[in-house]
Amino acid sequence: KNIVVLISGNGSNLQAIIDACESGIIENARIAAVISNKADAYGLERAHQAGIDTLHLAAGDYTDREAFDRAMADNIDQFSPDLIILAGFMRILSADFVRHYQGRMINIHPSLLPKYTGLNTHQRAIDAGDTEHGTSVHFVTEELDGGPVILQAKVPIFEDDTAEDVMARVQQQEHRIYPVVANWCLQQRVTMQGNNAVFEGDIL
Numbered sequence: 021k022n023i024v025v026l027i028s029g030n031g032s033n034l035q036a037i038i039d040a041c042e043s044g045i046i047e048n049a050r051i052a053a054v055i056s057n058k059a060d061a062y063g064l065e066r067a068h069q070a071g072i073d074t075l076h077l078a079a080g081d082y083t084d085r086e087a088f089d090r091a092m093a094d095n096i097d098q099f100s101p102d103l104i105i106l107a108g109f110m111r112i113l114s115a116d117f118v119r120h121y122q123g124r125m126i127n128i129h130p131s132l133l134p135k136y137t138g139l140n141t142h143q144r145a146i147d148a149g150d151t152e153h154g155t156s157v158h159f160v161t162e163e164l165d166g167g168p169v170i171l172q173a174k175v176p177i178f179e180d181d182t183a184e185d186v187m188a189r190v191q192q193q194e195h196r197i198y199p200v201v202a203n204w205c206l207q208q209r210v211t212m213q214g215n216n217a218v219f220e221g222d223i224l
């Protein structure tokens with residue numbers, strides 16, 4: 021099975037996926053390519069280290085979002101992907117792109133969705149006085165951070181925590197759950213049906 025990972029930055033979740041392909045947590049799959057919209061994304065370096073093909077596409081080279089997304093899709097489809105993994109990909113995707121990969125594209129968002137879609141989730145959770153925060157893996161639909169949730173992990177927020185403290189705690193959980201969910205998707209143990217994530221048997 022082929023995976024394509026889209027990134028914009030550090031790529032610690034990409035690293036977790038790379039490691040999981042090697043360790044067998046992700047079964048019978050390889051990352052065929054890593055695509056970044058940022059030339060200096062450290063995740064590209066991680067991919068090189070692992071011997072994975074990389075591609076950088078600059079939004080500035082395209083007339084509009086649709087054109088950029090079409091170029092991405094043309095490149096992605098050359099790898100015949102079974103699963104597209106968004107791992108810190110910081111661009112809004114056009115409706116056509118999302119529809120093209122409906123049911124085979126997942127994202128990880130650092131909040132307990134439906135709470136805190138969008139940016140600065142850790143600080144917003146602290147500011148709201150929440151004692152609990154977390155991360156969600158979901159199928160990608162046209163609604164930003166709105167597709168069906170597959171799995172969440174919770175972390176505590178302690179008094180005096182900074183956003184960085186909370187983020188570190190959240191990311192630890194992301195690195196644990198994202199590979200597991202990626203594997204479920206690849207093995208079709210979870211599928212998107214309508215606006216729901218449907219699980220095969222009793223995997224949860």
Ligand code: GRF
Pocket residue numbers: 029030031032033034107108109128129130155191194
């Ligand atoms: C993650 O925390 C993820 O939830 C969010 O962006 C961050 C990416 O981190 N979508 P990394 O690039 O995987 O280290």
